[in-house]
Amino acid sequence: MQIDKSQIIELLKSQGKDDHADQAGSELPDRVDPEQHADLLARFGITPKDLLGKIPGLGGFGG
Template sequence: MQIDKQTVIDLIKNRGDHDQAAQAESELPDQVDTDQHQDLLGKFGVNPAELLGGGGAGGIAGKLGL
């Protein structure tokens, strides 16, 4: 699934890790593919399930009303 880079950065910032968010901002592509970029997401401690809503209320699925 394609997810906007800002969604990933916001998730990292919400955890209070602003240094890692800044690093992710410089390293992630504008559109993050949860399958293709799984290793890169893992580098920043982001589980793709978090982005899709499986890891808590802050996932993208909650934001999309899914």
């Protein structure tokens, strides 16, 4: 499963992590595979489980 980088940036901004959002915008690929890019996501305080639970349409309960 791949997630659009913009969805991750919006998630970071919604959490008040604007600095991380700016950094993610320049470092993440356009399409992010949460498991393949787990180390990179961790730098921004995000786990694959966070994405599943917080981004609408990814099968989580928190979106």
